[in-house]
Amino acid sequence: MISNRQLTERFKCSSQGGMRRSHATDSLVLIADHTQSLYENRWIDGRFHFSGIGKKGDQQLEFSQNKTLAESAENPVTVFLFEVFEPGQYVYAGRVALADAPYTASHPDIDGSCRSVWVFPLQLIEGERSWQITEDLIRKNRKRSERLARNLSDKELVKRAANIKSRAGCRRATTDLYEKNVYVAELARRKANGCCQLCEQPAPFRDRHGRPFLETHHIEWIAAGGEDTIDNTVALCPNCHAKMHVVNMKSDRRKLRKKAETNVFQYTLFDEVIFG
Structure with a gap:
């Protein structure tokens, strides 16, 4: 460094x-x-x-x-x-x-x-050995990006979420970390409007900034080849998020697919209104 x-x-x-x-x-x-x-x-x-x-x-x-x-x-x-x-x-x-x-x-x-x-x-280049960064450094940088995403207008957020590569970034630190797009995640939280998109209940608590606490989830997991896009991302309460990673029921995946499709439809309407 x-x-x-x-x-x-x-x-x-x-x-x-x-x-x-x-x-x-x-x-x-x-x-x-x-x-x-x-x-x-x-x-x-x-x-x-x-x-x-x-x-x-x-x-x-x-x-x-x-x-x-x-x-x-x-x-x-x-x-x-x-x-x-x-x-x-x-x-x-x-x-x-x-x-x-x-x-x-x-x-x-x-x-x-x-x-x-x-x-x-x-x-x-083959044989080149680079310095492996720490997970802490990556997480700090992500938090900085998340703060930026929260401060964007809906118009700016839609632009950034729509125009990114579908694959999540991955780099080697002490483990492989998937660098999921903060704009896609923030857009999913906004579309959820404070409610879990699986159990449909309000977020269990608010964070220290007063925002409903919801976690973003990829319906088709990134590790299994899923894309980091708005049609594969939903916002869930911590309990339902854990359920999707432990049980991952087909019926739940179908429900979330429909929710994600609604997110895309709403985005498309918004895009047409804003950009013509």
């Missing part, structure tokens, strides 16, 4: 930006800052899906360091990946290379408008 100053001195690159090219060291330094809300960068099946640069409007593959990274298999540049979980602390993930062709995804830009973003699937 190093500071931004140390990173800049070591690679002789800029002190700002998510893609920092250094001609002096013939390197491209990628910064995945998880404390910032604009991009959804995460590990999925051993690959890190890194969003290109360009904060407003559709991103261009030929623009600046997007082109450098896209052509990194043919050019001599060495690509280094760092992740940020606490402001000012840069965690070295390792040397990386393109694992597949870049693809486009939809994400809100800095003004909240939906736009096309280039995403680069990266993988660690």
Whole structure:
């Protein structure tokens, strides 16, 4: 773990930006800052899906360091990946290379408008050993993201929940942790409106901020290949959540499927009203 100053001195690159090219060291330094809300960068099946640069409007593959990274298999540049979980602390993930062709995804830009973003699937170079982060650090970062999600308007939340990859992120710490999307989870809680979507009773208590305490659940479990999407996510009381993981009755899954379909229908209506 190093500071931004140390990173800049070591690679002789800029002190700002998510893609920092250094001609002096013939390197491209990628910064995945998880404390910032604009991009959804995460590990999925051993690959890190890194969003290109360009904060407003559709991103261009030929623009600046997007082109450098896209052509990194043919050019001599060495690509280094760092992740940020606490402001000012840069965690070295390792040397990386393109694992597949870049693809486009939809994400809100800095003004909240939906736009096309280039995403680069990266993988660690064979033999590269990265520092394994602690579960505590991941959980702290998730709590920060959850606070952000709670402060978003319904319009902003719908945009973010609708435009993410369906697979939950997974990274190695002391165990494999699934990085479930906070916007999908927050949207499920809002649609539940304070009541468990299985037993249909009010949440058993309120948290210290006065919010009904409900836990999000994936009807088809993430560990079994389920998707981290609004049509597979519901909000349950702790008792029903435990029941679904212990018993997982077909009748309960059918009921929750219908609830999730209602969530999607409500989202679709909201989307049509807001975006036309």
